[in-house]
Amino acid sequence: MSQPFRYVPLVYLLTSAALGGCAGAKPPASQEKKAAPATQAKPPADPRYLALPVPTSAPDWTPPTASKASLENGLSVWQMNYGKTPLVSIHLMLPTGSAFDPPEKAGLSLLSADLLDEGAGKYSALELSDRLGELATDYSASAGVDYVLLSMEALSENLGPSLELLADIVRRPRLSRKEFDRRKKHHLAVAVSNEDDPSASRSKALARVLFGDGYGGLPPSGTKASLEAITYNDAIKRVKALTVPEGAHIAIAGMVDKDEASAFVEKAFGDWQGTRLKLEAQLSDPAQEKKAYVVDFEGAAQSSLAIATRAGTNSDPNYFAEEVMNQKLGESFTGRINMNLREDKGYTYGAFSRFRRYDKAGYYALASDVKSEHTGDSIREVFSELTALCSSRPLTEKERDESVEGLLLGYPMTFDQVSSLGYRLVSLPIHERPVDFWTNWPSEVKKITTARANEAAKPYCNPEHYQIVIAGDHKTLVPQLEALDLEVVLLDRDGQLPQEGAVRKDH
């Protein structure tokens, strides 16, 4: 089914002038010696260090395969039976996420999901927590734009009892009003904390600026006002809509036997019933004009800066090309953005870029925490890197080769932890990808030529298409942003736009 792929030894690139390596751009020690005023002869060059070592032969390695089956009730069962550490990662993906929260009740999905383990089946909240502790099974609930994830990490030997508990949690939650009140207060406290955190504020503001109150724009964890508005009945209703097998996926990855795991799933979830509620979330039109949005953190020594634009969805055909293109722009340490802002200018501890992809939309963001007084300089540098990518300095053959080789050669290592294995597996249903996606991933990456990667860069080269979001000291920022001819819009700590922002209902 899958072809094992062979690594292309990269050392020939490494030791060539292409890298500016020891044998390339710099003269070898023997030449230096000749050039130096000959008073005393230098010791001869160390033969061990004349060139980087040639790699030994590349191993054959085949990525682990994923499998998919379906129960009669609609629950899909994904497995990746792999690894030598006796641990297993379990994710139950429920296809209703924060996109379906009413704007005035942002945070509803997460709060509802969070109630599930506050007492379930025969266990009270405390007893359930103790049972998880006895098994050493970690449990957590999280919400994305399109889904809610109930996640466990367990010793392999405890897969069965862990799945039984997961079935209690998702099928038999007690949902008491007392626990709802308690967890709502907790979520409110988290919302208060998040207001004080520049990076959390920046994330909330970024989503709002790119997507408004529509699809993708709401903070999955909500805000003080939106959480206040959520009632017990809202949560009960949402839990009912959330916890159905239709459209749900369970992903089990790690050192477990496939048939054994299937049997556990069938036993725990086979007679689970329910159909999915169809909800629709509307995607808003993108903002037209480039502006700088500032969340004020008075006196902050750094600006938490994001420069972002809308991008494609989960199923975007440019996925592989964009990933390859982004490696040398901002994904890797030696990417252009980090090398410029950190290693050349010293403005930051790190600068990186990434794509985020959802079912109906996506975005591309370049982000960095930069010294406050260099925020304007940093924006200018990022824009000049973006512009150069499509004009004076397109991605070179060497950059493309290094990116592709790095992705391929590093691929086996990305399967060495049960947690990453689990996320890799559940990302298949999350991103609506086929079961052999990770098997075919290397050959798809290899197909991306330099021309193709440069083509993929085109929608991202024009600074005018970007929005700028900064959590930082407003007073220091305004003159720097005005010097860049940017209109400055002040946002609150929830990232709310001042006028046509979310319509907040008071109850």
Added chain:
Amino acid sequence: MKRRQSIRALALGAGLLATTVWAADSPPTKEAKASPASSSESLVPSLPVTQYTLDNGLTVLLSEDHALPSVAVQVIYLVGSGHEVVGRTGFAHLFEHLMFQGSKHFDHEYFAPFEPIGARTNGTTNSDRTVYYEQVPRQFAELSLWMESDRMRSLLPVLTQEKLDNQRDVVKNERRQRYEITPYGLAWTYLDEALYPVGHPYHHSTIGSHEDLSNATLSDVREFFEKYYVPSNAALAVVGDFEDANMRSLIEKYFGDMPSGKRAPTPTPAPVSLPAPKHWIAEDTIQLPRVYFAWLSPALFAPGDAELDLLSNVLSSGKSSRLFQSLVYEQKLAKDVDAFQVSQKLNGMYVIQATAAPGTELDELASALQKELTLALATPPSESEMNRARNDYKKGFFHRLETYDSRAGVLASYFLHTGKGDYVKEDYERYLAPTGQAVQDAGQKYLNFQHAVRLDFVPGKKSTPLKKLELNSSTPKKEAAQ
């Protein structure tokens, strides 16, 4: 098992790259898996290692495993921020950054040859040591030895003022990002300062001060390198898919001829104690105040160390844990509470922190926390509580043995603290052995409020000077603000 410690240690990496943890060598048998409800005795973490020393004093730790075609290399230097001299706080970590700026035969970004082969590369510094590591595809194992040996032997010929100035800026930005703009970010700096006396190696934080970072010179860098970055003061751990004889000869080829240098002495401060409680108050741009209590605790691997780790689970792991249940679940005074130990070579620090729920006064929370801890320590943990705690650590061991680079880190850490890499069995067993009584005894012995630092974070301005209240046995007395 020292989750907190590793989080803290990893905080000061050169490269901002994701790091990972480790895995077991003996997969469980089908029989073992077949008893789903049993959770304790069937599997035991193991990490076989061969240890030897080169003629020049470099310790080598080898652990072969062919499960994945990859090799992890880690070099540990027995120098950390605890070795810094007065006026040069933060230097060991700044130096770590310079180790990524090129060496004689490869005067470029250290990451440059590693990223195109998909390697994971980084370095970290803490009070006790500095480590550098790569995990590479196995065919590139020699590249890693080439690069590590070149910077160990010849960093200085290509060192420039420009590199120092650039990385000084980068490190200052790291300080701003991780400590200054992050809410409660300076707590560790204050706790170190309050708990350890002036002159103690742990009195200052690894990140150091802006002023000291500004004062670091090229001659400081040279001196530091020549004194500490020598084979006698280092160990090399290699884990993964290699062949023993071949790896030994490669190590000899690249490291064998370096001059030995000297093993740097471990700092030997006078025994440390906190004769009277302290209460410090810091302002920060936060809405929810937070209180920390911190105590001196045993050194890593010393008696009492594992007992206090187990106690942490009993106090704050899971909803029925003693402090969480009382302060968060029932009384709802706290948004969160966490008890944990930061174990280090000379001394440990035990910390309990709680963030106030909206509307709760910090003093009310602090008093409740004191009362509940006293109550919690009045009875030994039940067998059920002990089982949960032990199982959690057991799983933690499998996590730490999961990846090759994490295993290399574990070997290097065992070497640093015990002199030998082969220590996982002893380490694991010390978490299985203690009784509930022993855990209670350790808690009562070390977590005494008469010898605690209390640190409050309250809403205000970051620029407000720290208030330091030194307390004698009963009456608080105010000291001049710093």
